[in-house]
Amino acid sequence: MGITLQNINKSFKNFNALKNINFSIKQGELVALLGPSGCGKTTLLRIIAGLETASSGKIYFTDTDVTPLSAKQRDIGFVFQNYALFRHMNVAENVAFGLKMKPRSIRLSKTAINERVNQLLGLVQLENFAKRYPDQLSGGQRQRVALARALASKPNVLLLDEPFSALDAKVRKDLRRWLRDFHHELNVTSIFVTHDQDEALEVADKIILMNQGQIEQIGTPTEVYKQPKTAFVAHFLGDVNLLHGYIENNTLIIGDFQKDMQAQGNWADQSAIAYVRPHEISIAKTARKNDIQGQVVRIHTAGPTVFLEIAVAGQPKHIDVSVSYRQYEQQHVEIGDHIYFQPILINIFVQDQLVEFMI
Structure with a gap:
């Protein structure tokens, strides 16, 4: 029924x-x-x-x-x-x-x-x-x-x-x-x-x-x-990071990270917040193009998953990243390390409209 x-x-x-x-x-x-x-x-x-x-x-x-x-x-x-x-x-x-x-x-x-x-x-x-x-x-x-x-x-x-x-x-x-x-x-x-x-x-x-x-x-x-x-x-719905940035010339800018938004239309210059899940973030020990730089301030292991807490200049809150224990061991990440990351999937909400990016 x-x-x-x-x-x-x-x-x-x-x-x-x-x-x-x-x-x-x-x-x-x-x-x-x-x-x-x-x-x-x-x-x-x-x-x-x-x-x-x-x-x-x-x-x-x-x-x-x-x-x-x-x-x-x-x-x-x-x-x-x-x-x-x-x-x-x-x-x-x-x-x-x-x-x-x-x-x-x-x-x-x-x-x-x-x-x-x-x-x-x-x-x-x-x-x-x-x-x-x-x-x-x-x-x-x-x-x-x-x-x-x-x-x-x-x-x-x-x-x-x-x-x-x-x-x-x-x-x-x-x-x-x-x-x-x-x-x-x-x-x-x-x-x-x-x-x-x-x-x-x-x-x-x-x-x-x-x-x-x-x-x-x-x-x-x-x-x-x-x-x-x-x-x-x-x-x-679940843990999410709020990455504060802005839109300028149809480009989303968060620190050193940039993403062209022209495919989603024309956007006025404005502040923007990107919503990114902890597991939708790629990390590296060496800088890559379009990476955001931060410093590891806390590491927490929960079974097969490791949670990294990263301090980022210009962001009001630390960024949470989750990786597999195997990846964590391969990266040899320690507290105090400088680390580079970029979002894999972003949701932003501007002008009452959802814009989704798969990087």
């Missing part, structure tokens, strides 16, 4: 929480609502669920206008951030709860309910935990029980509010991979809220990036990461 939102707005007294939200989600897509705290993503999820009412706008599930329908009538599965499991019920009873609460006229038989519960526990890899209680489970196991319960009634749409935020980093990473595989096996249209960029980039088919109640960009993980449409997107 696809989902379409048209001109959704939400106001609380004098505060506009959501401003003219429009997007469509295809059947079976796994979509991340991503953004900083307070950007409106959870409010939007609750409006889609029918747990809150929009001030204006419409929501369609495929071709059906569900705007006036309650959460129960919309037939959605909702996974809460804090699991919301019943502590006095064991795992099987938690999963079966929604099925047993259905009106008698449409309620499955006891045998059919048991079969459905066993099937779901097998899907979430908890078939051996049916008789345990929530307090006897790990955080990751509780989250999978909550997911199984949400799926028990075969909902049209699955909604997840910060599903992994309460878990430690290792469990969170394992569950992200599991959720992606699990979702594609079920092929149920799903939306999950997160403020974790890595989570959205790793799990989602599509990312809807929000800021201050508005949508900044919609696209695949590769599109929003590699081709950010706004400075906010470039800055929010």
